Amino acid sequence: NLLIRAKAKGADACDVIHIDSTSIAVAQRLGKPEKLERSESVDIGLRVVLGKSQAIVSSSDISPEALEELSGRAVAMARSVPKDPYCGLADPEQLVTKILDLESCDPTEPTI
DSSP: OHHHHHHHTTOSEEEEEEEEEEEEEEEEETTEEEEEEEEEEEEEEEEEEETTEEEEEEESOOSHHHHHHHHHHHHHHHHHSOOOTTOSOOOGGGSOOSOOOOOOOOOOOOOO
C-alpha cells in the first residue's frame, strides 16, 4: 500500500523496510531481581527514486494518515535533492533469491 502511494505521487521506483522489534532487559542485584523492562516498537522506512535522485524517510507511526504523509514527504524530498549518478534500485538479477537462516533470533524470553 505504501509503495502504491509513493508511485501515485510520482516515484519512479521505491522500496520499503518494516521493522517490528521487541526488547526485554533483566537486571539482578545480589542475586535478586531488580529490574525487568520490555519495549516494543514498529518502524517503517521508505526509499523513493525519481530519475537519479532519491530520498529516504522513516516513521514509527504506521496509521493510514501517517503513511500518506510519509509517501508525500519522500517524493517531495527526492524532487529537491541533487542528482546522484549512482542512484537507483538493484536490477532483478542482482537480488538475493535465497535467504540464509543466520539463526540470529532467540525466541526465548528470560524469566526471573
